[in-house]
Amino acid sequence: MTVRLDGKPVAEATDRRTRDAIRDRPGAPTPTLASVHRDVDSPFRFYVRRQRSAAESLGIAFREVSLGPDDPPAALRDRMRSLDDDPSVHAVLLEHPLPDPLDFFAAISSVRPEKDVDGVGAANLGRLVAQRPTHIPAVARAAVAIAQHYRLPIEGVPVTVVGRSETVGLPLALCLAARRTGMNATVTLAHSRTTDLARALAGATTIFSCVGRPGFLDRSVVPEGAAVIDVGLSSVPDPAARGGSRAVGDADAVSLDGWAGALTPVPGGVGPVTVAELMSATVRARDLQAATGGSS
Ligand code: NAP
Numbered sequence: 001m002t003v004r005l006d007g008k009p010v011a012e013a014t015d016r017r018t019r020d021a022i023r024d025r026p027g028a029p030t031p032t033l034a035s036v037h038r039d040v041d042s043p044f045r046f047y048v049r050r051q052r053s054a055a056e057s058l059g060i061a062f063r064e065v066s067l068g069p070d071d072p073p074a075a076l077r078d079r080m081r082s083l084d085d086d087p088s089v090h091a092v093l094l095e096h097p098l099p100d101p102l103d104f105f106a107a108i109s110s111v112r113p114e115k116d117v118d119g120v121g122a123a124n125l126g127r128l129v130a131q132r133p134t135h136i137p138a139v140a141r142a143a144v145a146i147a148q149h150y151r152l153p154i155e156g157v158p159v160t161v162v163g164r165s166e167t168v169g170l171p172l173a174l175c176l177a178a179r180r181t182g183m184n185a186t187v188t189l190a191h192s193r194t195t196d197l198a199r200a201l202a203g204a205t206t207i208f209s210c211v212g213r214p215g216f217l218d219r220s221v222v223p224e225g226a227a228v229i230d231v232g233l234s235s236v237p238d239p240a241a242r243g244g245s246r247a248v249g250d251a252d253a254v255s256l257d258g259w260a261g262a263l264t265p266v267p268g269g270v271g272p273v274t275v276a277e278l279m280s281a282t283v284r285a286r287d288l289q290a291a292t293g294g295s296s
Contacts, residue, residue, distance in 0.1 A: 003150075003262040005229070007142075007273045010149045014276035015058060021283045022059055029090075031286040032061040033117065033278075034083050037095035039066040043235060044095040047275075051093070054275045060282055063089070067102075076107050084111045090286040091117035093278070096167060105166070114288045117281045120167045128174050134288065135281050140172040142273035143208050143229050146264060148182060152206050152227050155181070160188040160201050162217075162250075163210030168231060172208055197221050209250040218255035227262040231270050247271075 022031065035051055037044050048064065055062035065079055076098075083092045092115045096104045109121040116124050119135035127133045147154055159176055163169030169189070176185040190200040198221040201207055209217050210231040222228060232250030249266030256263055264270055 002257050002260050003227075005146055005150050005227070005262050005264040005269060007146060007264065007269045007271065010142075010145050011272040011276035013149070014145065014273065014280050015054075018058055018276070018280045018283055021280070021287070025287070028290060029088065029286060030059070030061045031091070031283045032063065032089050033091040033093065033282045034063040034065050034089045035093045035095075036065040036067065036079060036083070038069060038098070040069050042095070043233075050271075050275050051278065054279050055282075058279050060279055067095075071102075073101055073103065076102050077110065080107050080110050084115060087289075089115065090289055091115055091282040093118055096120070114285055114292065117278065117285050118167075119171065119281075125166065125171065128171055131178055131180075135285070136175060137167060137171045138277040138281060139168050139210075139231060139270065139274045140175050141277040141281075142270050143172055143231055144175055144183075145273055145277065146229055146270065147206060147227075150227075150262065152229075152262070154183060154185045154206065156184055157186060157205045158188065158203050159185045159206045159208065160190055160204040161208045161210060162190045162194075162197070162200075163212075163231070164189055164191045165210070169208075169210040172210060172231070176208075201226070211250045213250055214248045215252040215255075216250045218252040219259040220255075222256060222260055224259055225261040228256060228260050228264070229270065230264045230266050233266060233271060 035048050037048055052062045083089050092111050094108045098104045113123040113134045117135050119137050124134050161169050161173040173187050173189045177187045188200050194200050201221050202223055204226055206227045208229045212232050212234055214234045214236055228251050230249035230251040234248055235245045236248050238246040247267045
């Protein structure tokens with residue numbers, strides 16, 4: 001039997017802690033998250049809607065900052081600078097990837113690390129490598145939170161992360177390999193140049209898939225009994241679905257059913273936990289700035 005690793009109870013537990021953290025500081029400024037995104041239809045827009053509704057339900061102020069479809073790099077730079085300078089904004093999230101000539105990494109790295117709430121700027125990634133992070137990407141925290149909630153073996157055992165982007169797979173691999181109780185995993189990092197994926201996955205007790213290719217992981221490569229945390233999120237056409245498309249993960253759920261030991265569903269797995277982790281990090285960002293005198 002393949003156990004379904006539902007994200008909902010994990011997200012609810014994170015939200016409870018976030019509410020407590022807000023309640024514990026009644027006189028503190030309202031935690032405020034600014035989400036910067038292009039004013040075009042993109043998968044990120046769906047994520048922004050989820051951010052807004054999560055923020056509103058938790059008492060976090062949410063500001064959308066739109067970039068025009070033809071905004072030049074200087075306009076992005078100015079927006080990031082003004083959010084960085086604004087003491088009422090505690091957390092800044094920037095859509096990625098951004099099209100050329102906009103430089104996502106340069107833009108997010110221009111924000112102070114306490115406000116880079118998704119931990120993807122140069123300072124926070126460097127701190128993650130040095131194991132002194134300010135913020136860790138919400139998606140990496142979410143994948144780890146699910147593994148911990150369902151008590152999947154991590155400590156000392158072989159796990160494989162598939163996908164090595166600087167915003168998802170690589171930080172997740174660093175988290176899993178960190179010298180920290182509950183982590184200390186023996187991590188294999190696979191990617192598009194991996195010559196034998198089945199071999200990279202063989203022996204893994206847990207597989208974290210961060211690729212973005214629908215149905216890519218099936219029983220031809222996943223070892224029997226392994227747990228699969230499906231971080232991948234793609235949209236596929238489906239005339240029967242509202243809006244004509246539906247969200248799918250990297251895992252071929254039909255092939256893995258009865259084969260994998262456990263699997264996160266898509267939707268309803270890593271996605272809701274990522275949003276909950278982002279909200280939690282926003283409150284932490286406010287508290288960090290209050291502690292360093294950088295908040296209003
Ligand atoms: P990305 O930048 O496109 O990176 C994809 C990674 O997959 C790359 O490292 C790539 O390898 C690797 N890859 C591509 N084809 C492969 C193959 N055939 N075999 C092995 N590895 C392969 O994407 P991303 O931004 O990291 O996002 C990854 C997925 O996570 C996407 O589906 C995204 O939507 C999803 N995501 C989900 C959440 C959530 O909350 N659930 C949050 C963020 C992202 P190379 O490095 O060699 O190119």
